[in-house]
Amino acid sequence: MDRIRIVGGNALNGEIEISGAKNAALPLMIAALLTDEPVTLLNVPRLADVKQLERILENHGVDIAVHGRRRGDREMGGQRLTITAGDIVDTTAPYELVAKMRASFWVIGPLLAREGQARVSLPGGCAIGTRPVDFYLEGLRALGAQIDIDGGYVVAAAPGGRLKGATVAFPRVSVGATHVVMMAASLADGTTVIENAAREPEVGNLADCLVSMGAKISGIGTDRLVIEGVERLHGTSHEVLPDRIETGTYAMAAAMTGGDVLLRGARGDLLQAALDSLGEVGVTVSHETEGLRIKRNGNGLTAIDVETQPFPGFPTDLQAQFMALMTRANGTSAIKETIFENRFMHVAELARFGADIHVDGQTATVRGVPELKGAQVMATDLRASVSLVIAGLAARGETVVNRIYHLDRGFERLEDKLSRCGAEIERVTG
Numbered sequence: 272m273d274r275i276r277i278v279g280g281n282a283l284n285g286e287i288e289i290s291g292a293k294n295a296a297l298p299l300m301i302a303a304l305l306t307d308e309p310v311t312l313l314n315v316p317r318l319a320d321v322k323q324l325e326r327i328l329e330n331h332g333v334d335i336a337v338h339g340r341r342r343g344d345r346e347m348g349g350q351r352l353t354i355t356a357g358d359i360v361d362t363t364a365p366y367e368l369v370a371k372m373r374a375s376f377w378v379i380g381p382l383l384a385r386e387g388q389a390r391v392s393l394p395g396g397c398a399i400g401t402r403p404v405d406f407y408l409e410g411l412r413a414l415g416a417q418i419d420i421d422g423g424y425v426v427a428a429a430p431g432g433r434l435k436g437a438t439v440a441f442p443r444v445s446v447g448a449t450h451v452v453m454m455a456a457s458l459a460d461g462t463t464v465i466e467n468a469a470r471e472p473e474v475g476n477l478a479d480c481l482v483s484m485g486a487k488i489s490g491i492g493t494d495r496l497v498i499e500g501v502e503r504l505h506g507t508s509h510e511v512l513p514d515r516i517e518t519g520t521y522a523m524a525a526a527m528t529g530g531d532v533l534l535r536g537a538r539g540d541l542l543q544a545a546l547d548s549l550g551e552v553g554v555t556v557s558h559e560t561e562g563l564r565i566k567r568n569g570n571g572l573t574a575i576d577v578e579t580q581p582f583p584g585f586p587t588d589l590q591a592q593f594m595a596l597m598t599r600a601n602g603t604s605a606i607k608e609t610i611f612e613n614r615f616m617h618v619a620e621l622a623r624f625g626a627d628i629h630v631d632g633q634t635a636t637v638r639g640v641p642e643l644k645g646a647q648v649m650a651t652d653l654r655a656s657v658s659l660v661i662a663g664l665a666a667r668g669e670t671v672v673n674r675i676y677h678l679d680r681g682f683e684r685l686e687d688k689l690s691r692c693g694a695e696i697e698r699v700t701g
């Protein structure tokens with residue numbers, strides 16, 4: 272199994288190209304199931320999760336073409352995929368494929384809406400809490416679906432072959448359930464209202480794509496989406512948003528090591544809460560035409576408290592990285608996780624660097640220490656893994672991060688991007 276080896280202590284200076292967002296690319300790829308015409312996606316990141324979803328879509332009968340670089344494309348730009356679901360040959364998404372990545376469960380929405388039936392394995396994915404699917408099932412039931420759980424599969428059918436518009440009020444904000452109900456409703460008979468919809472930018476990116484496919488959606492960007500179902504959707508071409516979590520991760524890495532880094536292609540409006548927190552910590556964030564510039568020259572880090580919240584609040588997907596940063600801050604920081612109940616697995620690993628962290632329920636209290644020391648650590652989930660890389664970049668001596676397949680799920684060319692900015696980091700294979 273591959274490992275990442277880091278020798279800490281170097282400041283980051285230079286440029287990092289921000290990739291397309293994994294969490295936007297995945298639902299956009301799934302949305303291609305809603306039409307028999309080609310959907311071309313631009314700026315798709317090269318990630319293990321994207322590859323895995325390609326396998327799942329291919330199993331449904333979808334053709335996927337990867338286009339080569341065109342004149343004028345950036346050297347490290349994202350890939351262009353054309354996804355054509357001409358004929359859906361199989362409405363089952365099997366356990367072997369779905370268990371590896373939770374988002375693949377989302378195929379249930381388009382399959383049910385277009386084919387009137389779906390049989391989808393209950394999902395797996397990162398071990399960051401129980402992550403049930405009750406909101407999805409309640410939402411689809413509200414649209415008229417009959418749903419059974421049989422042998423670990425959700426078996427869903429739309430009576431008469433078509434879902435019916437309805438009001439769906441989610442008890443709490445769910446990104447995935449919003450994606451699924453929005454996709455399903457776009458082909459339903461009648462109007463659907465989603466109350467308490469997720470406002471994450473990736474939901475807006477999907478909604479815009481659906482509109483360009485002929486869907487009628489209003490309230491995009493708000494917590495109330497109104498979707499007037501149409502009989503069919505058509506092909507389109509759509510660009511994946513820049514990855515706000517990758518942006519925030521590298522911003523925190525630069526904050527941790529000091530230095531001056533331009534995050535090329537990053538959009539500050541997608542992560543304002545996290546940037547505001549970095550500002551309070553003592554980092555200079557400037558919005559430039561080419562992206563975001565993150566600077567910390569010499570001055571120390573100030574400990575502050577943060578609480579994760581649905582967008583536009585501080586994202587749970589940056590909690591682990593922020594905790595790594597706070598291990599070196601002056602003072603004590605309280606970090607409260609309100610989205611997932613078991614998302615502190617990185618705490619034990621950060622302790623191996625000498626971090627002082629105490630968890631009580633949903634809150635981790637981090638007392639800044641003057642120095643971290645390199646260590647052997649283990650990646651546990653996607654975002655937690657990268658928090659260990661951030662700690663390693665600032666730690667004295669050598670760090671080895673084991674089990675890095677989690678990193679490859681969500682971070683494109685991580686070691687390459689960081690080493691170009693002066694970090695001593697490499698992948699050790701085998």
Ligand code: UD1
Binds near residue numbers: 373443445473
């Ligand atoms: C998505 C993101 C993930 C991010 C999360 C929250 C993708 C591929 N993943 O995950 O990176 O951390 O949003 O921003 O985009 N819940 C239920 N019942 C349900 C559905 C959700 O109780 O049926 C709960 C979850 O357990 C969690 C909360 O709702 O506590 C939010 O989860 P949700 O927004 O659904 O996360 P995902 O869409 O899985």
